[in-house]
Amino acid sequence: MDTLLREATxxxxxQVMGLYAQPAFDNGHVLSSxxxxxxxxxxxxxxxxxxxxxxxxxxxxxxxxxxVMDNLGHRGTPSAVVEDVVVAADLQGQGIGxxxxxxxxxxxxxxxxxxxxxxxxxxxxxxxxxxxxLGFTRHGVSFVIQP
Numbered sequence: 001m002d003t004l005l006r007e008a009t010x011x012x013x014x015q016v017m018g019l020y021a022q023p024a025f026d027n028g029h030v031l032s033s034x035x036x037x038x039x040x041x042x043x044x045x046x047x048x049x050x051x052x053x054x055x056x057x058x059x060x061x062x063x064x065x066x067x068v069m070d071n072l073g074h075r076g077t078p079s080a081v082v083e084d085v086v087v088a089a090d091l092q093g094q095g096i097g098x099x100x101x102x103x104x105x106x107x108x109x110x111x112x113x114x115x116x117x118x119x120x121x122x123x124x125x126x127x128x129x130x131x132x133x134l135g136f137t138r139h140g141v142s143f144v145i146q147p
Contacts, residue, residue, distance in 0.1 A: 001056045003096055005103050008051040008063065013040050015060035016053065019086045024124075048111070052103065054087075054096050062087040062096040066104050068111045080108035082118045085127075101134050 008016065013036045020026045031039065043049050046067070054062035064085040070078050082104045087096045108116040119142050120127045132138075 003061065003099055004055045005052060005099060006055065008040070008053045010037060010040060012053050012060050012063075013037055016051070016063045016086075019060065019063055019088060020084070022086070022089050024089065025086050052100065054100055056091075059088075061091050062100055064100045064104060066107055068108065068113060074114050077114040078111055080104070080111065080113045080116045082116060085118070097130060098134065101131075 014033050017030045017033070017036050020030045021028050030036070040051065043051060043065075047070075048068035049065070051063065051065050053060045062085075065083045066080060067083070068078050068080045070076070082101070085097060085100060087100075105116055117139070118131065118136070120131065
């Protein structure tokens with residue numbers, strides 16, 4: 001079955017949250033439908049922040065978020081960040097993730113970005129191999145703090 005990649009709509013959000021609930025992602029600790037709809041509505045207020053879904057028929061089988069940011073550094077050249085890349089567990093290894101990441105790269109290229117960055121939890125070694133196989137290289141060091 002063909003996979004269609006498109007921008008998400010409010011009717012997709014419950015299925016996206018189902019993907020996030022997978023053990024390898026948020027392990028059931030996800031927003032309620034109402035909370036998720038409110039966050040999704042806020043996306044529209046961000047310039048260049050979009051949620052994409054991969055669909056097979058009516059089923060959402062993958063998703064990712066893309067933020068394209070303007071910069072004062074790098075001579076004003078924008079950069080992009082891809083977040084929350086997820087594919088249905090029963091369909092992993094079928095090219096859906098590859099399709100979504102290629103789409104993110106193309107979107108960043110079209111926006112004139114000098115880089116597309118993503119982060120991945122240290123324990124997600126399969127994801128690291130996947131991103132490296134797509135041409136991503138480890139770059140810099142990522143730091144986090146609980147505010």
